[in-house]
Amino acid sequence: MAAQPVVLDALFHALADPTRRALVERLTRGPASVSELAKPLAMSLPAVVQHLQVLEASGLVRSEKVGRVRTCHLEPVALRTAEQWISERRTTWERRLDRLGAYLAEHPEEPHQEE
Amino acid sequence: MAAQPVVLDALFHALADPTRRALVERLTRGPASVSELAKPLAMSLPAVVQHLQVLEASGLVRSEKVGRVRTCHLEPVALRTAEQWISERRTTWERRLDRLGAYLAEHPEEPHQEE
Numbered sequence: 001m002a003a004q005p006v007v008l009d010a011l012f013h014a015l016a017d018p019t020r021r022a023l024v025e026r027l028t029r030g031p032a033s034v035s036e037l038a039k040p041l042a043m044s045l046p047a048v049v050q051h052l053q054v055l056e057a058s059g060l061v062r063s064e065k066v067g068r069v070r071t072c073h074l075e076p077v078a079l080r081t082a083e084q085w086i087s088e089r090r091t092t093w094e095r096r097l098d099r100l101g102a103y104l105a106e107h108p109e110e111p112h113q114e115e
Numbered sequence: 116m117a118a119q120p121v122v123l124d125a126l127f128h129a130l131a132d133p134t135r136r137a138l139v140e141r142l143t144r145g146p147a148s149v150s151e152l153a154k155p156l157a158m159s160l161p162a163v164v165q166h167l168q169v170l171e172a173s174g175l176v177r178s179e180k181v182g183r184v185r186t187c188h189l190e191p192v193a194l195r196t197a198e199q200w201i202s203e204r205r206t207t208w209e210r211r212l213d214r215l216g217a218y219l220a221e222h223p224e225e226p227h228q229e230e
Binding site: 013 | 120123124125126127128130131132133136139140142143144145189191194195197198200201202204205207208209211
């Protein structure tokens with residue numbers, strides 16, 4: 001099933017920020033607590049939390065709170081949705097180019113028609 | 116070579132809007148003039164031009180003006196750059212999951228160590 005526009009808006013918006021991409025990058029290597037995620041970043045904890053909220057709203061990250069620790073996980077299905085939208089467009093473009101190449105191969109040096 | 120953060124910011128920002136994705140979608144089927152691109156869209160020509168400027172700034176679209184007609188083309192390298200960033204992260208995540216699966220297969224029902 002094709003992703004809803006609003007889902008793609010949120011996904012690409014979430015990926016359009018270097019801090020949020022760094023958080024996704026970190027989470028590809030396994031789940032992490034909010035404070036672990038914040039440690040290597042040169043910003044306040046509330047700023048990191050805000051970025052994580054954007055990632056959660058997009059569906060790229062989910063989190064669970066156990067006691068006082070909130071642990072974040074990557075949601076690879078969301079990553080795949082964004083990837084798929086791009087790869088389908090790229091494929092359409094490449095097929096068009098292939099057809100154009102085949103047409104030109106079948107019609108070599110066709111003279112221009114002049115009236 | 117890895118894409119610069121600022122390039123990825125611009126690419127994902129450009130894709131985070133339904134009108135801009137519709138423009139990319141149209142251009143996968145071949146070049147088009149600005150007025151052809153605007154025709155199916157329910158917005159003013161200046162609004163479409165603004166979206167095209169965001170797409171050009173991101174590198175996803177380039178355009179040439181011949182006489183009074185500006186023609187837009189898709190730049191598939193940019194599309195591939197965005198796709199590649201996502202697919203590399205997804206692959207890292209999947210490899211981690213494979214290693215986890217292999218570890219669990221080699222260590223079935225390992226008892227918890229208690230002191």
